[in-house]
Amino acid sequence: MVNVRTMKPIPPLLANIEEREVLRKIKKQKLYLLALLLPFILFIIGFEIGPLVAMLKDSFYADDGIQVTIQQYLTIFKSKFYLQAIQNSLVISLFSAVTSVIIAVIAAYSFTKFSQKIQNRLLMIANMTSNFEGIPLSFSYIILLGNNGLFTLLFSKLGLDIFAGFNLYSWTGLILVYIYFQIPLAIMLIYPSYQGIKKQWKEASSLLNGTALSFWIHIGIPVLLPSIAGTFSILFANAMGAYATAYALVGSNYNLLSLQIASLVSSDVSLRPQLGSAMGVLLAATMIGAMWFNERMMRRIRRDLR
Structure with a gap:
């Protein structure tokens, strides 16, 4: 790897450290974005997927709500x-x-x-x-x-x-x-x-x-x-x-x-x-x-x- 500012080669050990630091920041950013999406995900599960699953389950019951049919x-x-x-x-x-x-x-x-x-x-x-x-x-x-x-x-x-x-x-x-x-x-x-x-x-x-x-x-x-x-x-x-x-x-x-x-x-x-x-x-x-x-x-x- 080469330092863009000085155009000098970067030692392998230092290059690995910088690469790990960049990957860590990217991972941290993804976790932060996922945390921001968590309320929306819970909303989708509670008001979209939940009722859909319940409707699908109830459709296979008889009128008494007990017998599967x-x-x-x-x-x-x-x-x-x-x-x-x-x-x-x-x-x-x-x-x-x-x-x-x-x-x-x-x-x-x-x-x-x-x-x-x-x-x-x-x-x-x-x-x-x-x-x-x-x-x-x-x-x-x-x-x-x-x-x-x-x-x-x-x-x-x-x-x-x-x-x-x-x-x-x-x-x-x-x-x-x-x-x-x-x-x-x-x-x-x-x-x-x-x-x-x-x-x-x-x-x-x-x-x-x-x-x-x-x-x-x-x-x-x-x-x-x-x-x-x-x-x-x-x-x-x-x-x-x-x-x-x-x-x-x-x-x-x-x-x-x-x-x-x-x-x-x-x-x-x-x-x-x-x-x-x-x-x-x-x-x-x-x-x-x-x-x-x-x-x-x-x-x-x-x-x-x-």
């Missing part, structure tokens, strides 16, 4: 009612995720056409809107577009039957509300990927007689694909687990997986927590499967882009 899962797959709940949740999650991603891709691109100051304000509004969901969002829609909502009565008095065939408390209204709270989150996730599209790429494409459409087909969209795929999986999982929004808007009138789980766990009429735990495990497995599929797709896309 897989009857709860058999009950779900043999019941048309519960299978319909899974199907409805998958349909609304897929439809809202796909629609929100398409709208978010266009909206995020439009953001880039404004000045940086306006972009920051638009992102701030999108961030605020992404946190507006659940019961407050459903209540706002009821006030505005319900049977006696502000816009419904206003357009009716003006003789404009815009909402004549629209029912907020139907499947269409539920999808509309889902899409509304999904779009701002999708914009926040997709917008940063546009910063990776360099201006030089557009200029090079133009010099090679490429059109704007060909640029986006061959360069722009492939660059955005990993972000779009990741956003889709997040939106899908977000819609699958949504409960408060659907409950506040339609109550138990529509058969969704999250509503059935809540009914089985907290209902005074049909209290079956073990069956609810089994449905919760299926819900978690569905979301984990979607995220795993998304990860595989993102790896393949990145490999093809190299």
Whole structure:
């Protein structure tokens, strides 16, 4: 080893001592950082892993909570009612995720056409809107577009039957509300990927007689694909687990997986927590499967882009 300041060789014994000192400092720093992460690790174990393990364990018990069995899962797959709940949740999650991603891709691109100051304000509004969901969002829609909502009565008095065939408390209204709270989150996730599209790429494409459409087909969209795929999986999982929004808007009138789980766990009429735990495990497995599929797709896309 050589001393950088004097450019003279360092004796082997002294070099070993300095190397040990550096390793000791690095080890001490890692322990310090690990100690700082300890509260977060305990939080994850207590509020994420703990309930998940308890739910998985309870799903293999009978209704009496004593006998170990897989009857709860058999009950779900043999019941048309519960299978319909899974199907409805998958349909609304897929439809809202796909629609929100398409709208978010266009909206995020439009953001880039404004000045940086306006972009920051638009992102701030999108961030605020992404946190507006659940019961407050459903209540706002009821006030505005319900049977006696502000816009419904206003357009009716003006003789404009815009909402004549629209029912907020139907499947269409539920999808509309889902899409509304999904779009701002999708914009926040997709917008940063546009910063990776360099201006030089557009200029090079133009010099090679490429059109704007060909640029986006061959360069722009492939660059955005990993972000779009990741956003889709997040939106899908977000819609699958949504409960408060659907409950506040339609109550138990529509058969969704999250509503059935809540009914089985907290209902005074049909209290079956073990069956609810089994449905919760299926819900978690569905979301984990979607995220795993998304990860595989993102790896393949990145490999093809190299």
